[in-house]
Amino acid sequence: MAEPIVAGVAESDLGETPDRNWLDNAAIATVRALEDAGCSLSDVDGVAVAGGDDYMPALVLSEYLDLDDPSFLEGTEIGGSSFEHFCGHVGDAMARGEADVVVIAYGSTRKTGPGSEQSLEETHPIDGFVRPTGLFRPPGAYAMAARRHMHEYGTTEEQLAEIAVSTREWASMNPKAAHQDPIAVEDVLESRRIAEPFNLLDCCLVSDGGGAVVLVSEEKAGELDVPRVSVAGVASTSTHRQDISEMPDMTTTGAAVTGPKAFEQAGIAHDDVDVAQIYDSFTYTALVTLEDLGFCEKGEGGAFVEGGTTAPGGELPMNTQGGGLSYCHPGHFGVFVLIEAVRQLRGDYTGERQVDDAEVAVAHGTGGLLSSSSTVVLRREA
Amino acid sequence: MSAPVEDRREEWDGPVPVPTGATAPFWAATLEGELRYQQCDCGNRQLYPRAVCTACGAEDPPFAASEGVGTIYTYTVCHVPGEPGFAERTPYVVGAVELAEGPRLLALIDADPESLEVGAPVAVTFWQVSDDAAIPVFVPA
Numbered sequence: 001m002a003e004p005i006v007a008g009v010a011e012s013d014l015g016e017t018p019d020r021n022w023l024d025n026a027a028i029a030t031v032r033a034l035e036d037a038g039c040s041l042s043d044v045d046g047v048a049v050a051g052g053d054d055y056m057p058a059l060v061l062s063e064y065l066d067l068d069d070p071s072f073l074e075g076t077e078i079g080g081s082s083f084e085h086f087c088g089h090v091g092d093a094m095a096r097g098e099a100d101v102v103v104i105a106y107g108s109t110r111k112t113g114p115g116s117e118q119s120l121e122e123t124h125p126i127d128g129f130v131r132p133t134g135l136f137r138p139p140g141a142y143a144m145a146a147r148r149h150m151h152e153y154g155t156t157e158e159q160l161a162e163i164a165v166s167t168r169e170w171a172s173m174n175p176k177a178a179h180q181d182p183i184a185v186e187d188v189l190e191s192r193r194i195a196e197p198f199n200l201l202d203c204c205l206v207s208d209g210g211g212a213v214v215l216v217s218e219e220k221a222g223e224l225d226v227p228r229v230s231v232a233g234v235a236s237t238s239t240h241r242q243d244i245s246e247m248p249d250m251t252t253t254g255a256a257v258t259g260p261k262a263f264e265q266a267g268i269a270h271d272d273v274d275v276a277q278i279y280d281s282f283t284y285t286a287l288v289t290l291e292d293l294g295f296c297e298k299g300e301g302g303a304f305v306e307g308g309t310t311a312p313g314g315e316l317p318m319n320t321q322g323g324g325l326s327y328c329h330p331g332h333f334g335v336f337v338l339i340e341a342v343r344q345l346r347g348d349y350t351g352e353r354q355v356d357d358a359e360v361a362v363a364h365g366t367g368g369l370l371s372s373s374s375t376v377v378l379r380r381e382a
Numbered sequence: 383m384s385a386p387v388e389d390r391r392e393e394w395d396g397p398v399p400v401p402t403g404a405t406a407p408f409w410a411a412t413l414e415g416e417l418r419y420q421q422c423d424c425g426n427r428q429l430y431p432r433a434v435c436t437a438c439g440a441e442d443p444p445f446a447a448s449e450g451v452g453t454i455y456t457y458t459v460c461h462v463p464g465e466p467g468f469a470e471r472t473p474y475v476v477g478a479v480e481l482a483e484g485p486r487l488l489a490l491i492d493a494d495p496e497s498l499e500v501g502a503p504v505a506v507t508f509w510q511v512s513d514d515a516a517i518p519v520f521v522p523a
Contacts, residue, residue, distance in 0.1 A: 128399025128409070129430045132517045133490050135476045136464030144478060148456035151500040193473075196459040196495070243430070245478035245488040250456060 002095035004087065004102070004215040006229040006378065008037025009339040014176055014209035014328040018112040022052045023064050025210030025330075026107030030065065033212035038224050039101055041065055046072025046093060046102035050082030051332035053108065061105060072099035078238060079367020080279055083213065083334040084374035088234035090215045100220040104338070107210030108330040126242050138281065139203055140195040141244035141369040146284035147197055148250040152299065157197050159302030160283040161188035164201045164325050166311035167280060171322025173312070173353040178205050179326045188283075202283040204324035204333070211335035213342070227346045232360075233266030233377035235259075244369045251299075254373030255292035255364060262362075263294075266377035270294055274358040275344045276316055277337040279366040280323040286310075289364055290318075293375065317355045320344060334365035338376065345380040383450045384415040387508040387516050395467030398512040404431045407445050412516040417506050419485045421446040429485035450506035451523055452481040459495045479504055479520050490519045497522065 010032030012025040020028075026049065034040060044067055049057040058075040072093045078085055083104050090102045135141065149155050165185055171177035183201065191200040221228060235258040240246035263269070276295070280286040287301040295316060296304035310318035319325075321340040324333040341361035347354060363376045401409035408431045411418045419429045421444060426437035435443040457477035463469045475491040475498060491504065503523040508516035 125402055125405045126430050127397070128401070128405060128515070130488055131397035131465055132399060132511065133476045133488050134396060134460060134463060134465045134468040134471065134474060135458075135488065136460045136462045139462070140458045140460050140464055140476060143458040144456045144476070147458060147500065151456065193459075193461040195461065196473075198458075243488055245455070245486045250478075 002091050002218065003230045003232060004091050004094055005218065005221040006213060006231065006342045007039065007216045007221060007224055007226045008033040008035070008214035009342045010036050010212055011176070011336070011339065012107060012210035014207055015178060016112050017109060017208040020109060020208065021113070022107040022109055023054070023060060024107065025109070025208065026052060026061055026105045026212070027064055029107065029210040029212035030103050030105045033103065033214045037214040037216065037226055039214060042068065043101045044070065044103055046070055046090070046099035048074035048086040048090065048102060048104045049106070050075065050077050051106050051108060072102055078236065078372040078374070080281065080332045080334045081236065081365030081367040081372045081374035082332065083338055084234065084363060084365035084376045085236040087215070087231045087376050088236065091231060091234065094217045100217040102215045103212055104215065104335065105210065105212040106332055106335040108332070109208045110331040111206050111208045113208070124242065130243050136195050138369050139198055142282045142284055143195040143198045144244055145247065145250035145370055149284065149288060150197065152251055153302065155302035157189060158185050159306060160197070160202055160287060161185040162305045163280065163283040163286050163310070164188045166305065166308055166314065167319050167323040167325045169311045170320045171326035174322050174327055177322035177327040178207060198282060204281045204329040205326070207328040207330045209328050209330040211339050213335060213338050228381035229342050229345045230379050230381055231376060232379045233262035234374070235261035235265070236372065236374035238372040241368050241371050247370060251288065253288055253292050253366070253370055255289045255375060258373045258375040259293035262375040262377050266379065268360055268377060272360045273362050275320060275341065275355045275361045276318045277341045277361065277363045278318055279333055279337055279364055280319055280325050281329070281333065281366065283325070285366055285370065286318070289366065293362065293364065312352050320353065320355065337363045337365055341378050345378055383447060385417070385450050385506050385508060387413065387415045387510055390509040390511055394509070394511040396511065397465055399515040399517065401514050404433045404442065407431070409515040412508050412518065413510065415508055417448040417450045417518055418445040419448055419481065419483060420444065427484045429487055448481050448483050452479045452504060454491070454498065454500055454502045454504055455480045455486060456500055457491060457498060477520065487518065490517070492519050492521050
């Protein structure tokens, strides 16, 4: 894999975009990210899209943007981790000389859109084993995994809540975050029950919105006046898909496989990581991923996040835009994980929101029902 | 084994299984109060039923009858209904049950949430929800 350079990142408008569809939001984010990169639509020779509410989303977005003969087209759907996963494919394509400017894009209207019809028509044989249980997915599925973790390791609801509290502290510094008012552990524990052990504040919010990341080849980067952030390592895997009971061990995710691979590829150790953007569809998602990526021992995630370890000023700044728990979550959060990692490495912020001299970031995506994992290591070049 | 099959067709508003291909023998057995899993000649046991063995690749691995007992691997109490027809039922318990024979199964647990714990023994019963299928529902053993 060549190491693509991230030349630009951007969000579309977030929150509620009732006059937009997924494609509008993906396209707006794309144009803004290209502007951030100092590129234009005519430079784009590749698109990678996931999660769009359309069949063949890479073709749909290419047409919508009227791209001229894009040579790299990618639409692999592994849920929220798709965008991290794309980074490796883009690197491969660039190594073959197939593309120089690739846009990774996402858009949705998860909040105000029509949503997916809950048809009783069976789409897959496994549906008959899952849907008649009434399990509220995804929260119930993640909750079952969290419960197992609590059983095996003594993790507590208070420790899960610490993630939401620390993440909200970051969100309080982000004007784009949906929720900016500080919260305490008690607020999480006293919020409405959703699927035990999760309360409302253990769960990500639901937004409209889109995001885009522009990756360019080494050669193209030389023509652009942008800070150089490189993709230094990427790895992906999956453990299951449609039924949480198919997850081999609910206390260990695919991050245990992808983390070591991506770290090795990038030639980094945990001490080198200045900032972490860890998919937080639920508090447990972030907690178990921190363990599996090796930031603490297996089973010690609860103790690790106590006392603001991941909060501003903490040992491991995490989800510094407020995460899926407080900033936005239009369904596939993985693109926003990359966007924030890049902004931290470029030093885009001021004050406490900027992690001091951040040089190495880990961006981790999770998809499905804890089903897929993809880890990206990003590095600021001198 | 033969577990109780309760006819709930009149009151059930939730999704119903549609037996197809590899799953048809499983659902047919549920109407008789039998919980089946696939046991391949290679020794691999699996659920949900599939057209191939996930260990050796043999096509259409044969079914065996479970004793219908197991333990709760984990569970959640749903306070928000996840499917049509479940609104009146909240809070209800969904668990991942580890059968004595090995395979794990997602299922409703018909029990007081306060009385449950991970590792607790459970036994299968069936709720017939359509003319073609009865869903496995576990109760404390």
